[in-house]
Amino acid sequence: MKILSASWIITCNEDSTIIKDGAIVFDEKIIDVGTKEYIENKYTGIEIEFLGENSVLMPGLINSHVHLEFSSNATTLKYGNFMQWLNSVIASREELVEKATSKLISKKLSKMLKSGTTTIGAISSYSLDIEPCLNSPINTVFFTEVIGSKADMIDNLFADFKARLNSAKKNESKSFIPAIAIHSPYSVHPFLVREALNLAREEKLAVSSHFLESPEEFEWLHRDEGGFLEFFKNFLGQEKSVTKPMEFLNQFKDIDNLSFTHCVETSIDDLEKIKELNAFVNHCVTSNRLLNNTKLDIDRLIDFKVPFTIGTDGLSSNNSLSMFDELRNCLMIHTHKNPISFSKSLLKAATVNGAKALGLQKGQLAKDKDSDIIAINLPDTIKDEEDLCMNLILHTKFVNKVYIGGKNA
Numbered sequence: 158m159k160i161l162s163a164s165w166i167i168t169c170n171e172d173s174t175i176i177k178d179g180a181i182v183f184d185e186k187i188i189d190v191g192t193k194e195y196i197e198n199k200y201t202g203i204e205i206e207f208l209g210e211n212s213v214l215m216p217g218l219i220n221s222h223v224h225l226e227f228s229s230n231a232t233t234l235k236y237g238n239f240m241q242w243l244n245s246v247i248a249s250r251e252e253l254v255e256k257a258t259s260k261l262i263s264k265k266l267s268k269m270l271k272s273g274t275t276t277i278g279a280i281s282s283y284s285l286d287i288e289p290c291l292n293s294p295i296n297t298v299f300f301t302e303v304i305g306s307k308a309d310m311i312d313n314l315f316a317d318f319k320a321r322l323n324s325a326k327k328n329e330s331k332s333f334i335p336a337i338a339i340h341s342p343y344s345v346h347p348f349l350v351r352e353a354l355n356l357a358r359e360e361k362l363a364v365s366s367h368f369l370e371s372p373e374e375f376e377w378l379h380r381d382e383g384g385f386l387e388f389f390k391n392f393l394g395q396e397k398s399v400t401k402p403m404e405f406l407n408q409f410k411d412i413d414n415l416s417f418t419h420c421v422e423t424s425i426d427d428l429e430k431i432k433e434l435n436a437f438v439n440h441c442v443t444s445n446r447l448l449n450n451t452k453l454d455i456d457r458l459i460d461f462k463v464p465f466t467i468g469t470d471g472l473s474s475n476n477s478l479s480m481f482d483e484l485r486n487c488l489m490i491h492t493h494k495n496p497i498s499f500s501k502s503l504l505k506a507a508t509v510n511g512a513k514a515l516g517l518q519k520g521q522l523a524k525d526k527d528s529d530i531i532a533i534n535l536p537d538t539i540k541d542e543e544d545l546c547m548n549l550i551l552h553t554k555f556v557n558k559v560y561i562g563g564k565n566a
């Protein structure tokens with residue numbers, strides 16, 4: 158059992174409790190959280206480690222959507238337009254994936270850890286990121302991804318997907334949890350979606366899919382037109398989309414832990430359906446900005462009571478995998494939101510919402526949750542408690558301490 162105390166504790170619990178001069182008692186799981194005075198009196202004789210002036214304790218950050226296999230991109234891919242980006246990914250994919258060695262991915266993971274990330278939802282297209290994920294102390298929900306829209310390729314693609322999923326399952330542990338990703342409605346044949354989702358239901362696996370990321374995707378799925386038409390004709394000899402957005406969403410019934418990434422072009426009907434499915438939206442604001450896609454309408458999500466999480470997406474569409482960088486971008490890009498109150502929502506999106514989307518008992522400093530905890534020291538005293546979350550987002554680059562499952566990581 159260990160006790161840490163700090164100037165501030167941001168619990169991210171159901172009541173969004175913030176404790177001034179607080180302490181936390183934990184083992185592998187959190188045992189107790191309260192004011193330092195309360196903990197001192199209750200747990201007499203146990204040493205309390207004080208983290209110093211202007212210290213903050215909070216749940217470790219959860220990056221709900223990242224592609225580690227594209228970690229070697231910095232200046233190769235074309236930003237500014239979704240179709241140009243997609244074409245540049247196809248042109249440079251092999252080169253980038255080859256350069257993203259286990260060593261490079263491990264380096265990125267240790268930087269993520271230093272910037273406060275304790276759990277990731279890793280979308281794995283080729284299973285080349287499995288070793289570095291297994292070797293990292295960061296908890297990984299490992300989404301084996303299925304892709305392929307051509308009917309005559311389905312059997313082979315499904316066999317390859319199942320083999321990759323099985324190798325993830327062989328490595329299952331408390332900190333490595335197999336899951337299933339469907340690439341997107343435009344790139345996965347409905348039969349493949351059906352079979353992959355049946356596996357997810359049978360084995361109670363979390364599921365995630367990209368959904369309505371760009372105007373081109375919207376036009377293609379709804380009307381078989383636009384920028385995707387030429388792309389599909391050239392690469393796959395296809396002139397019609399394999400599904401419609403609502404047909405696609407309807408396939409996801411009875412999945413326990415479900416999330417859709419981007420969703421910037423969703424209709425009201427789509428959002429109602431996403432709500433009905435109890436799904437989360439993975440918000441990747443930097444990726445949307447760099448590919449010049451639409452900004453997610455956060456207020457509309459709130460109206461429809463669809464919760465959102467925070468993901469960095471991969472370095473294929475971001476310059477950083479740090480969650481604090483992503484949170485700052487989110488704060489700056491949603492210009493109509495009040496920065497003080499929005500910061501509080503953002504911290505919950507990056508912790509408890511991420512945990513729920515991935516099906517984990519994490520993301521809150523509350524009794525019986527996993528002890529994934531980060532400690533930060535702010536540069537100066539907080540004058541008004543109200544500003545704590547905003548200042549934390551504004552001023553944090555790296556964290557001072559990370560505990561994962563109660564162990565110093």
Ligand SMILES: [Zn+2]
Nearest residue numbers: 224418470471
């Ligand atoms: Zn993505």
